[in-house]
Amino acid sequence: MSTPSPDRREFLKWVGAASVGAPLLGAGTSIAAPTPTSTAETAVKALYDSLTDAQRAKIAFDWNHKDPNRGLLRTFVSNNWQITPFRVKSDFYTAKQQAIIHDIFKGLINPEWYSKFMKQLKDDSGGKPWGAEQSIAIFGKPGDAQFEFVLTGRHQTLRADGNTEAHVAFGGPIFYGHAAENFNEAKDHPGNVFWEQAKLANGVYQLLDDKQRKRALLPESPDESEVAFQGKSKPIAGLPVGELSGDVKKAMQKVLAALIEPFRAEDRDEAMAALTKQGGLDATRLSFFADEDIGDDQVWDNWRLEGPSFVWYYRGSPHVHVWVNVADDDSVKLNARG
Structure with missing residues (x-):
C-alpha cells in the first residue's frame, strides 16, 4: 500500500x-439478548394489558396474521409506512397508553441516541410531535411463547420481540433514515x-x-x-x-x-x-x-x-x-x- x-x-x-x-463481541463475551422482561418488552405487556377489546381488535393480531397487500404483516418492512392506520398521538390511545408506547420506543434505542432520533422524527414529520406520524401493532400475546411489537412511520421501523422470534436480530428487518433539511440533500x-x-x-x-x-x-x-x-x-x-x-x-x-x-x-x-x-x-x-x-x-x-x-x-x-x-x-x- x-x-x-x-x-x-x-x-x-x-x-x-x-x-x-x-463494543464488539470477543472471545468469552456473554450475550445479553432481549428477553420478555427487558425494559421495552415489559412496557409492551403493560400496553397490551391496558388495551380495551375494541383497541385490540384494531391493532393486535395473531402471530402469523397475513395482510392481503403485505403478506405476513409481522415481518414486513418498508421505508415509509404505517402498520395500522391509528397514529400513536391520537384519541385512539389514552394519554397513559401514548406514554407507554413512547417508553417502548425509548427502550429500543441507545439512550445516547434519544435526542438524535427525536430530531430525525421531528424533521421527517414536518415538525410534528413524536407519535403524530407513528403507528404500532402487536402480534401474539405478550407473556406467551411468541409476541412482537412493531413501530412504524416515515424512516423508521423498530421491533421488540423479547427474543421470541428465533434466529433474527432486532426482532426482524428494521429501517432507519433521515431527510434533515430537504428531500434532495446536499453534499455532506x-x-x-x-x-x-x-x-x-x-x-x-x-x-x-x-x-x-x-x-x-x-x-x-x-x-x-x-x-x-x-x-x-x-x-x-x-x-x-x-x-x-x-x-x-x-x-x-x-x-x-x-x-x-x-x-x-x-x-x-x-x-x-x-x-x-x-x-x-x-x-x-x-x-x-x-x-x-x-x-x-x-x-x-x-x-x-x-x-x-x-x-x-x-x-x-x-x-x-x-x-x-x-x-x-x-x-x-x-x-x-x-
Whole structure:
C-alpha cells in the first residue's frame, strides 16, 4: 500500500484514538439478548394489558396474521409506512397508553441516541410531535411463547420481540433514515444524524489501495429493498473484509460499531452474535456504489456491508435510507418493499 495522504493519516490517527461506543463481541463475551422482561418488552405487556377489546381488535393480531397487500404483516418492512392506520398521538390511545408506547420506543434505542432520533422524527414529520406520524401493532400475546411489537412511520421501523422470534436480530428487518433539511440533500448531508456512519465507511475507502478500491467500488446501486440474504452458496459483490489488515481492519470494526450503536445493548449483542455465527466481520464484503454520488465528490453516498445473513444497506441519495436485515441463519426470508 502506498504512503497515506494527509487526509488518510488524519483518519488513521482518529480511528486509533477513538473509543468504540458499541463494543464488539470477543472471545468469552456473554450475550445479553432481549428477553420478555427487558425494559421495552415489559412496557409492551403493560400496553397490551391496558388495551380495551375494541383497541385490540384494531391493532393486535395473531402471530402469523397475513395482510392481503403485505403478506405476513409481522415481518414486513418498508421505508415509509404505517402498520395500522391509528397514529400513536391520537384519541385512539389514552394519554397513559401514548406514554407507554413512547417508553417502548425509548427502550429500543441507545439512550445516547434519544435526542438524535427525536430530531430525525421531528424533521421527517414536518415538525410534528413524536407519535403524530407513528403507528404500532402487536402480534401474539405478550407473556406467551411468541409476541412482537412493531413501530412504524416515515424512516423508521423498530421491533421488540423479547427474543421470541428465533434466529433474527432486532426482532426482524428494521429501517432507519433521515431527510434533515430537504428531500434532495446536499453534499455532506448537513444536519443528518446518520451521516457519520457514511463518513466512517468512506474513511475506510480512503485507506484502501488502488486494487482494493477497484474491487470495492461497483457501478450501480442495487434496488433499495434488495436486502434478502444471499447465504454462503451465492457470490456477494464487493471487497472481502477478511482480506483487510492492520489499521484498515480496525477502521472497519469502527464502522460496524457505529452501525449498531444507535440501538439498545441487547439488540447490539444479538446482532453481533448472529454475525459471529455466520463467520463474523471477516465473512462480510464492503461495497460502494458510484452511480448516485451527490456532489460528484467521490464521497460515496450509497454503500453496503453484507455477509451470508447480514445486510446493512446504506443509501444516502437523495437522502438517508438504511435497510437492516440480520440473522444467524441465512434461510430466514425477507418481506420488504421499497
